Amino acid sequence: MKRDLAALAAREHDLLVVGGGFSGAAVLREAACAGLDAALVEARDFASGASWHSLRTVHGGLRHLQRADVAGLRESMRERRALLRTAPWAVRPLGFLVPAESVGRLAFLAAGVKAAEWLCPDRNAGLAAADVMPAARVLGPAAVAHEVPGLRGTAGGVVWWDAQAVHAERLVLSMLVDAGEQGAGCANHAAVEALLVRDGVVRGARVRDARGGDVFEIAARAVVLAANEGAAPLLAASGLAAAPAPWLEAVNLVLDRDLGPAHAVGARAGGRFLFTAPWAGGTLIGTEYGPAGVDAGAFLELAREAFPWAGLDARDVAYVHRGRVPGVSGARLWTHHRLESPCRGLHVLTAAKFTTARAAAAQTVDAVLAATGRTGGARDTAARPLPDLSPPPDLTAAARQAVEGLMAQTLADVVLRRLSAVPRRPDAARIAAAEAALLAAGASSQQLAAERAGLQQALGEPGG
Ligand SMILES: Cc1cc2nc3c(=O)[nH]c(=O)nc-3n(C[C@H](O)[C@H](O)[C@H](O)COP(=O)(O)OP(=O)(O)OC[C@H]3O[C@@H](n4cnc5c(N)ncnc54)[C@H](O)[C@@H]3O)c2cc1C
Structure with a gap:
């Protein structure tokens, strides 16, 4: 990947993508696979926004089942499978254990995970043996105590399998590298100050190079805003009406201590449902939601209540993830991405989760192709291997x-x-x-x- 803003500004592109998180990188890759001449600019570093701060769970879609949204469940499952297939070096299967406080709750949980499996019989199709998701299991109280030392008095629990994007940021980089290998260009530390709007049509963007201070105009026949909460101020700065997305702050605690269980462990406290997830020798705990300025100390107290077996201490917390997600409250988060086209030449993609970034990108590139009257080549991003960017050990x-x-x-x-x-x-x-x-x-x-x-x-x- 070579950073060359002057080269990006030297010609008109089919597509300019604004924002280099999961959404933007997936759109760039999808566009390059469709044969479009595409470029991407990112204001800070690639994957430094919500994509860096996420809990890294590749959701299989159980949340959709709670809302009887079978299409959403199946889409998440397909995207989980696609990530495991195309980037096994970045994503690993992870068990999720939810203990139940009563026999009734255990039966409810077991029915849910079994229904999800029944609705997704193809969840393991095409996966390598190491990535095949085992069937969900119901555990008795002794087995739960064995999995989560210190946790007593449950009626048992259920374990199901989802996945974890261990190297989420390198996964984003890998999408950019794959796009680059097909001719797309990108630059980080290059913020779009305003969109270029002529006769009501968006024709590109004015970009400031944060490293050198130069300003470039990058012309494009279509622009995709994949800037998360950065989209609204940019639309306002360009004299365009902002699509009103409600934003919440989402927060995880990152612990430099492995709590012990091999699985992610879920529990309720204070009306929240939280998970501890083992990650790279440490632990992620999330996710808490609220208006900007969520108190990390209060969140730690909540986590202590949810996971009394973990002996959590403030000194365990290495740092705190804070990012923005669309939603009204923790119970009313967006469950699906939205794609809007407020004016000609412009598409605004707002993600609900990184899990389905590829599917959202495919829909976005379809919209770009339709709006520009192009057809585009056959795309196989759900099966096309992503370059292996496992971190070198040295x-x-x-x-x-x-x-x-x-x-x-x-x-x-x-x-x-x-x-x-x-x-x-x-x-x-x-x-x-x-x-x-x-x-x-x-x-x-x-x-x-x-x-x-x-x-x-x-x-x-x-x-x-
Ligand atoms: C705490 C937390 C936990 C989460 N947990 C999960 C989870 O477990 N599983 C899951 O699937 N999802 C999870 N999510 C949601 C997921 O992280 C996001 O939906 C996803 O990462 C959004 O990706 P994005 O590329 O749309 O946004 P971002 O990653 O925020 O990227 C947008 C980028 O646009 C750039 N930008 C903004 N303005 C401009 C501009 N003017 N010019 C150029 N660039 C600009 C920003 O710098 C940023 O890098 C979580 C989110 C948070 C915050």
Whole structure:
């Protein structure tokens, strides 16, 4: 991946994508597979928005079943299968255990997971043996206590299988690399200041290079906004009406301690349903929702109530994920993405979850093709393998690859989104390897000193 904004501005593209999270990267890849000349710009770093802050659960769609939304359930299952098929290096099957406090609740949970399996008999089609989802199981109280040491007094529990995007940020990078191999271009640290609107038609965007300060006009026959909560201010800055999406802050705690259970474990507290999920030797706990400024300390108290067996302590919290998701409350989150076209030449994609980013991208590119009167080639993104970007185990090699091949520009880009997953506060070795690679690429030591402070800010408040 080569960052070259002047080259992106040198010609008119079929499509310009704004935003380099899961949604934008999936749209760029889908467009490139359709044979479109596509480009993408991202204001900060790729996968640094909601996509970095997510709980990393690739949902099989049980939430849809609660709403009797069978189409939604099957779409999530198909996308989970597609991710396991196309990026087995980034996604792994993960068991989810929900203990039940009564026999009635156990029967209810068991009926739900079994119904989901019955409605998705093809959930394992085409998967490698290592990725095949075992059948859901009902556990007795002793088996639950064995799986979750310290948890007593349950009526049993159910275990079903979903998946976890262990390397979510490298998965986004992999989509961009795949798109690049088919001729698409992209640049990070390049914010769209305004859309270019002529005679009521969007024709491209004015982009400021955050690294050099230059401003470029990138012309395109269609623009897709995949900027999450950044879409509304951008529409306003362009004199266009914003589609009113209600935004909530969504928060996870990232613990640098493995709590023990091999499965994710669910529990209710304070009207919320929370999960602990083992991740890269640490643990994710999520997700809490609220207006901006969710109190991480209060959330930890809630998590203590939900998971008394875990002995949670503020010192376990390495950092806090905070991102924006569309919804009115934790109980009324959007369950499906929305695609709107507020004016000619413009499509606004608002995601509800990263799990279905590929399906949302396919619908978006269909809309772009229809609006521009093109047909596009056959696309096989659900089966086409994504380039394997497993993090190299050697830190020095990984940091060099990040800067030379994966467009990392800053210390945070390297440390948080190019090296292996980060369940703990970044250690000195990681930072040193990243700094050496950036210095070798021409960064100054003053710049790196300033970015060291930014790194802690990017992680949010630690617990203690
Ligand atoms: C705490 C939390 C937990 C979650 N857990 C899960 C989960 O377990 N499973 C799941 O499937 N989903 C989960 N989600 C939802 C999921 O993360 C999001 O739906 C998904 O990542 C959205 O991707 P996106 O690309 O649309 O948005 P983002 O990842 O936010 O990307 C949008 C990008 O647009 C860029 N941008 C904004 N304005 C501009 C501009 N003017 N110019 C250029 N670029 C711009 C931003 O910098 C950003 O990088 C969770 C979300 C959060 C916050």
